[in-house]
Amino acid sequence: MDIADFFDTFFEEAEELLSDMEQHLLELDIDDPDSEQLNAIFRAAHSIKGGAGTFGFTVLQKTTHILENLLDYARKGELTLRADLVDTFLEAKDIMHEQLDAYRSEEEPNQEAFERICQTLQQIALDEIGQQLDGPATPASEPKASSASSENGAEGKSSEEKAANGHLLVALLNVEDKDRILLVEELEQLGEVQSQSGDAKRYEVILKSSDSADDIEAVMCFIIEPDQIEITAVEGVAAEPSPPEEESPAPAAPAPQAPAENTASKASPAKATAKEKPKKAAAESSIRVSVDKVDQIINLVGELIITQSMLDQTVSDLEEDQSVGNASLQNGMSLLQRNARDLQEAVMSIRMIPMEFVFSRFPRVVRDTAGKLGKEIELITEGKSTELDKSLVERITDPLTHLVRNSLDHGVEMPDVREAIGKPRIGKLTLSARHQGGNILIEVRDDGAGMDRDRLLAKARENGLNVSDTMPDEEVFQLIFAPGFSTAKEVTDVSGRGVGMDVVKRNIQSMGGRVEIQSKLGEGTNTRIVLPLTLAILDGMSIKVGGETFILPLSTVLESLQPSKDDMYAMAGDDVVIKVRDEYLPVIAIHEVLNVENAITDPTKSIAVIVQGEGRRYxxxxxxxxxxxxxxxxxxxxxxxxVPGISAATILGDGSVALILDITGLHRLSRYKKEAGKKVVNNQNLSSFKEAEPS
Amino acid sequence: MSQANSGAVLAAEAENREFLVFSLGDEEYAIDILKVQEIRGYENVTRIANAPDFIKGVTNLRGVIVPIVDLRIKFHFETVEYGGQTVVIVVNVADRVVGIVVDGVSDVMTLTPDQIKPAPEFGVTLSSDFLSGLGSLDDRMLVLVDIDKLLTSDEMALVESTSSQ
Known part of the structure; x- marks a missing residue:
């Protein structure tokens, strides 16, 4: 294994740890923090620090170290959490992520950001605990720590051996009153204080604890100097029958291994090992597979399917020739067919990852956006385990983020406004995902103001769009996807410039999906994204024009009919429209657009397929x-x-290639061709046509 | 043969290049054999609408969609026929797989550096930019085509031109 592989593993792990940390930070209840969660955050920081140190990523190591120390205070309850502190921790996490990315691309991390965050964190330590954090684990701090442990080395050892017995005499020498109170409180965290007595010069505490003397001393050293503490083991104090009780010997075990390590990290292994075990078992039993490998398998399976349909063809040909002796061949065929289908499904599922990967980033997005807008939002996610193709998951994140921001900005009202109209102060935003047929349905629901139909129509007229008052709601709401369309009364830095929604729609369409909006004024808006489960396989309708076969995506096909002459109307120039149930649809003759020879040119003898693309019908x-x-x-x-008008290709049962048609592309192409007149259109001047199109 | 001698022969061989010779009409052309992936018959080509005439379409090469270019049309040959001898040379250029239609493949030739002459300035049909030279072999003349440059050039319209990206 190459060292680079280790780097990669570290980067991947660190990335996971960082997102774990973020998730826990976001879930943290500030008023009553869950100690398990604080521990988890601390553990994540600690693991990253360790890895960063091993690989020599000093800046990352130092940042993590300072954060880790603060987190250590937090999990011990010495640092009272506040929202702004969590914000700072989140910021630190972001900076660490940037540093990680920098290391990954073999650059030096941003020094300025590093210094700034270190200073901020140090400041918090100073303000909140009145304690200067010891610097990052530089050589300078090491002698101090090691001398501390060597000083009471012999004593510490002997006390450790008796630690299982559990009673320690902790003597504090020359400690000021206020520090002493803190220290005793601290000791109470570590174990049970049996008795305490003494004065400022020598204050003795009998502590029943499962922690080793070293650990206790290390904790104390955050507040006082090592030579101010004496810890000795005492036996049989208070005549309590102290059997080898609930405190197992395990927690004491790791302590001697790391005497020179920093306190914060020292206390953790014991707790971490104990708590991580059940977590490991519950963790997803998953493996990392390179996408290339999976793609390769998918290609192979695709071919298997093709082979199968070729065989299928052969068998049915055979059937016509001789009816005897091919029963077993047919049996084998049906078996192959089933196997191939199963294999295909199994392999496709490798590419599927749960929507959780997308949803997990939204608590942060919502928190940040809501904070910026001064709104109070509760985020609810549903159907996190719904699976979606990896390539789609990657591409859905940006549009979804945009929709969420939009909902928060324009949808949910300010808390005061909400109260005034009798809604709960806290707005609700729901993200949900579920399967529906062969599609996945992703919804962004808010209980905000909803969309104002009249305002949308007025705005559309202002923008010169062709609208009428009788348009169905669905179509009116689709107006927000028009480029440059925004009804926001003022532009915020979150949204409102009118760019973006059209991009959202285009992105989703490029994934073969569509967006629908349902909204009720005053009650909220529901934006639904319907996506195919995968891009690798398509439900198609095969059609013939001339001698050529094409595939239409089935999702675009609405119906087909035999046009009659009475329904066809010629418009200025070459344009033809067809009347289908009181609606006039533009007619696209595929043989004209794609120059197919020997095709049926009389429309009444051909078949009209009504298709829908980008909200329009043809x-x-x-x-x-x-x-x-x-x-x-x-x-x-x-x-x-x-190729203009063509979205992709596929291989038919006979091994030949068929082209998959792109509805809107064909429409644009047909318009372009008509504009260009009878001039022969070839690829050269088509490239100018393409450049004019937004891609 | 002494060792020094065989070393010299090896060095000379290293500079020799192997070419796949094919015919277009009566003319003989050659391309670097290392670019050639395979040779197959001409069949089952799906036409692509609105493409230049020398792009015959695309075909299925074991699950990969491969465009097919007819060099005879590109080089303005008068007779372009598809028969049993018509073959497609599948080449690998610029991480792409492209099939080129030719009238026939004759053999594989090894040319020494002194057998490769610089190409003179040519006419408009085949710019000398796309030639790596002329190979002289006894009384035969081979047109050595730089298939990389030719197939990735803008005028072949096979790849998205850099200006539009």
């Missing part, structure tokens, strides 16, 4: 409908280039 004229089938989507751009 009628496509084709010669023949062949049928529905699942096709494996193959990229054309791998070896060739983007």
């Amino acid at each position: 009628a496509m004229l084709v010669d023949e409908l062949i049928g529905q089938q699942q096709v494996v989507v193959k990229n054309l751009e791998d070896n060739y280039r983007k």
Whole structure:
């Protein structure tokens, strides 16, 4: 194994730890922090520090070290958590993430950010605990720590051996009253204080604790100097029958191994080992697989399917020739068919990852956005375990973030406004994901102000869009996806510039999905994203034009009909529209747009397929409908280039290539061709056409 | 043969290059054999609408969609026929797989550096930019095509031109 592999492993792990840390920080109840959670945050910081130290990422190590120390105070209850402290911790986490990224791309991390965050954290330590954090684990601090432990080395050892017995005499020498109170409180955290007496010069505490003398001393050393403490083991104090009771010997065990290490880290292994075990077992039993490998398997399976359909063809041909002796062949075929399908499903599922990967970033987004806007929001996520193709998961995050921000900014009202109209002060934002048919349905729901139909229409008119008062709600709400459309009364730095929503819609459409909006004025808005489960396989409708076969994505097909002459109307120039149930749809003759020879040119003899793309409907004229089938989507751009009007290719049962049509692309192409007149359109001037299109 | 001698031969061989020779009409062309992935027949090509005429379309090469270019059309040959001899040379250029249609493949030739002459300035059909030279072999002349440059050039329209990216 190469050292670079170790680096990669560290980066991956650190990334996970950081997101763990963020998640816990966000879930933390500030008023009553869960000690388990504080421990988890601390452990994450500690593990990152250790790894960073091993690989020589000093800046990251130092940042983590300071954060770790503060977290240590927090988990011991010495540092009272406040929202702004959590904010700072989150900021520190972000900076650590940046540092991690910098190391990953083999750059030096931003020194300025590093110094700033260190200072901020130090300041917190100073303000909140009145304690200067010892510097990062530089050599300078080490002698101090090691001398501390060596000083009472022999004593410490002997007391450790008796630690299981549990009674320690802790003597504090020359300690001021206020510090003493703190120290005793601290000792109470570590164990049970049996008795205490003495004065400022020598104050003795009998402590029943499972922690070793070293550990106790190390904790105390945050407040006083090591030579101010004496710890000795005492036996049989208070005549209590102290059997080898509930405190197992395990916690004491790790202590002697790391005498020179910093206190904070010293206390942790004992607790960490004990608590991490059940967590490990519960952790997802998953493996990391490179996407390339999975893609390769998917390709192979795709081919298997193709082979199978070729065989299928052969078998059915055979059937016509001779009916005897092919029963077993058919049996084998059906078996192969089933196996192939199962294998395909199994392999596809490798690519599937739960929506949790997307949703887990939203608590932070909501917190930050709500904070910026001064709103109070409760985020609810549903269906985190719903699985989606990895490539889609990566691409859905940005549009979803935009929709969430939009909902928070324009949807949910200010707390005071909400109270005034009788809504709960805290706004509710729900993110949900679930399967529906062959699709995944992702919803962003808020209980905010909802959309104002009249205002949208007024704004649309102002922008020169063609709208009418009788438009269905669904279409009115779709207006917000028009480029440059914003009804926000004022532009905030969260949203409102009118850029973005059109990008959201385009992104989702490029994934083969669509966005729907349901909204009720005063009650809230529900934005639904419908996505296919995967991009690798498509439900298609195969059609024939001339001698050529094309595939239409089934999701775009609404219906098909035989056009009659009475329903077709010519418009200025070459344009033709068809009337379908009181609606006039533009007609696209595929043979014209794609220059297919020997196709049926008389529209009344061809079939009109009504398709929907980007919210608009078109009628496509084709010669023949062949049928529905699942096709494996193959990229054309791998070896060739983007072709206008074509989204991808697939391989048919006979091994030949069929092109998958892109509805809106075809429409644009047909318009472009008409504008260009009868001029022969070739690829050269098509490139100018493409550049004009937003990609 | 002495060792020094065999060493010299090896060094000379290292500079020799192997070419796959193919014919377009009566002319003989050659491309670097290391670019060639395989040779197969011409069949089952799906036309791509609105593409230049020399792009015949795409075909399925064991699950990979491969564009097919007819060099005879590109180089303005008068007779372009598809028959039993018509073959597709599948080449690997710039991380892409492309098939080129030719009239036939004859053999693989080894050319020594002194057999490769610089290409003269050519006409408009085949710019000398796309040639790595002319190979002279007894009384035969091979046009050595720089298949990399040719297939990635803007005029082949096979790759997205850099200006539009």
